[in-house]
Amino acid sequence: MKRIVIFLGIIVSAALFVFIAGCGKNGNDITGDNSIPAxxxxxxxxxxxxxxxxxxxxxxxxxxxxxxxxxxxxxxxxxxxxxxxxxxxxxxxxxxxxxxxxxxxxxxxxxxxxxxxxxxxxxxxxxxxxxxxxxxxxxxxxxxxxxxxxxxxxxxxxxxxxxxxxxxxxxxxxxxxx
Missing domain, CATH: 2.60.40.3710 (Immunoglobulin-like)
Known part of the structure; x- marks a missing residue:
């Protein structure tokens, strides 16, 4: 049971990281990084x-x-x-x-x-x-x-x-x- 909780925690953390980091290069991603102008x-x-x-x-x-x-x-x-x-x-x-x-x-x-x-x-x-x-x-x-x-x-x-x-x-x- 403890392994499942740890495994789910890792999966949720990884998904959250990908979501926050964003995938686009348009300078308007979810992090608010506007250093790359559109x-x-x-x-x-x-x-x-x-x-x-x-x-x-x-x-x-x-x-x-x-x-x-x-x-x-x-x-x-x-x-x-x-x-x-x-x-x-x-x-x-x-x-x-x-x-x-x-x-x-x-x-x-x-x-x-x-x-x-x-x-x-x-x-x-x-x-x-x-x-x-x-x-x-x-x-x-x-x-x-x-x-x-x-x-x-x-x-x-x-x-x-x-x-x-x-x-x-x-x-x-x-x-x-x-």
Whole structure:
């Protein structure tokens, strides 16, 4: 009986140590160690809410540190027009339901936005902290959305901190000129 109590004590202690130590490199683990900074978006162009943006404008994103470019490209979405508005309406419903429900789960939302993504090309600066996205096509007098999902990370593997957002992403909107 004494061996079982000692064994259980060791197991509980080990589990507690792993829990407290955390497993992530995002600098925001349970210990509160913020010595490893999470990357942040410094600037996006066109700015959120911009109007009369010329057709063919490149999208620029500036981060505060070098990024894992593949993670950014895999979690960047650009969409516009009616399809984008339908997606936004559904996202709002998803958030109002507290993320509950079989029809409106976030996997479904991400598959949907992937299907309406406007393809284009990325061009990165040498340091990897800024990129241009050159969209394939844009239409006049159209609302567009830039959506950056929360699964992006820095070149060093630190995850972007977006836990304050329900949908774990950043969204920017602009409208093209007529």
């Amino acid at each position: 990357p942040k978006i410094v600037n996006v162009f066109p700015a959120d809410g911009s109007t009369d943006v010329p057709i063919g404008t490149d999208i620029g994103i500036k981060f505060d540190m070098p990024m894992d470019t593949l993670s950014v490209m895999q979690n960047f979405y650009f969409s516009g027009g009616d399809n984008m508005h339908l997606w936004m309406d559904s996202l709002n419903q998803y958030q109002n339901m507290g993320g509950m429900g079989n029809m409106m789960d976030m996997d479904h939302m991400m598959n949907w936005i992937d299907s309406i993504h406007i393809s284009g090309e990325f061009h990165w600066n040498e340091s990897g902290d800024s990129c241009l996205y050159i969209p394939g096509t844009m239409m006049p007098d159209t609302d567009y959305m830039i959506y950056i999902n929360g699964d992006i990370m820095s070149h060093d593997g630190n995850m972007m901190d977006m836990h304050h957002l329900d949908y774990e992403g950043h969204m920017y909107h602009f409208t093209t000129v007529q």
